[in-house]
Amino acid sequence: MDYRRVLQQVMSTAAPYVGEGKVADYIPELARVDPKQFGFAIATVDGRVFSDGDADVPFAIESVSKVFALALVLQRGDEKYWSRVRREPSGMAFNDLIELEVENGIPRNPFINPGAIVTTDQLLADTGDAVASARALLRAETGNPNIEVDSVTAESELRTGDRNRAIAYLMASFDNMANPVDLALDHYFRQCSISITCAELAKAGLVIARHGLRADGTRLLSESDARHVIALMATCGTYDEAGNFAYRVGLPTKSGVGGGLLAVVPNHCAVAAWGPGLDPKGNSISGAVALESFAHASGLAMY
Numbered sequence: 432m433d434y435r436r437v438l439q440q441v442m443s444t445a446a447p448y449v450g451e452g453k454v455a456d457y458i459p460e461l462a463r464v465d466p467k468q469f470g471f472a473i474a475t476v477d478g479r480v481f482s483d484g485d486a487d488v489p490f491a492i493e494s495v496s497k498v499f500a501l502a503l504v505l506q507r508g509d510e511k512y513w514s515r516v517r518r519e520p521s522g523m524a525f526n527d528l529i530e531l532e533v534e535n536g537i538p539r540n541p542f543i544n545p546g547a548i549v550t551t552d553q554l555l556a557d558t559g560d561a562v563a564s565a566r567a568l569l570r571a572e573t574g575n576p577n578i579e580v581d582s583v584t585a586e587s588e589l590r591t592g593d594r595n596r597a598i599a600y601l602m603a604s605f606d607n608m609a610n611p612v613d614l615a616l617d618h619y620f621r622q623c624s625i626s627i628t629c630a631e632l633a634k635a636g637l638v639i640a641r642h643g644l645r646a647d648g649t650r651l652l653s654e655s656d657a658r659h660v661i662a663l664m665a666t667c668g669t670y671d672e673a674g675n676f677a678y679r680v681g682l683p684t685k686s687g688v689g690g691g692l693l694a695v696v697p698n699h700c701a702v703a704a705w706g707p708g709l710d711p712k713g714n715s716i717s718g719a720v721a722l723e724s725f726a727h728a729s730g731l732a733m734y
């Protein structure tokens with residue numbers, strides 16, 4: 432595979448879309464990000480990294496962190512987890528409350544906000560520090576010991592997080608929170624505010640692309656649980672746009688409102704795109720075009 436040629440193709444296809452869309456202004460700190468940035472990175476399972484554009488500029492990982500939090504919970508093998516959250520696409524916005532109320536406080540899947548809050552809550556109960564666990568995993572897999580929570584973004588999320596608070600209290604009313612709501616949300620907001628670059632995100636994603644094997648060759652999670660994470664990325668990773676992503680891109684993908692996207696090609700590579708301009712569903716516009724171009728140029732689309 433000539434990844435350099437693929438990367439060139441991706442950069443030129445995405446260029447006209449850079450700056451399109453709207454930054455996530457419901458989190459004030461994200462509203463300040465310059466939408467005209469764009470980065471792309473490919474990390475291969477044999478250890479090569481190809482990147483271009485703003486691939487070394489840090490951004491808020493946001494919901495892409497949900498992949499790593501889920502992996503950390505599955506690693507611990509607590510069966511209780513799958514009684515707290517389901518494995519179905521939601522068809523609703525990532526921060527929807529209606530479905531959650533109708534379905535008795537059990538979120539549809541781990542990648543919408545309610546499901547991710549359950550995951551962080553579970554990780555917090557299991558480890559005593561959900562953020563530290565996620566940060567340690569990202570540090571180890573990227574080789575960057577300085578990966579950190581951006582405290583300004585975390586504060587911004589905390590201040591404007593009433594919708595997530597409503598979600599968490601609704602789940603608590605159905606007895607689906609293990610920790611006090613404020614404590615679990617503090618971890619959730621900080622987890623979402625971890626600062627990471629495209630190149631780092633692609634490297635971290637390799638643990639999923641390698642079916643659970645870490646950068647140092649040890650195992651993070653079982654091969655079958657890694658397959659479960661990949662299946663959930665494909666069906667739920669881009670919320671109520673997952674069908675369209677399967678149609679356009681054809682790769683299991685997780686998005687975040689910081690404009691990051693992480694896609695995995697099992698046994699080949701992990702790919703990260705970053706463009707802060709979002710479509711109305713909260714997914715990066717330039718990033719989606721870039722992943723679509725990557726899938727076509729590489730011939731690695733799954734379907």
Ligand code: GLN
Pocket residue numbers: 493494495525526544588595620623686687688689713
């Ligand atoms: N921190 C964001 C929120 O909870 C994450 C959402 C996202 O990236 N889709 O609203």
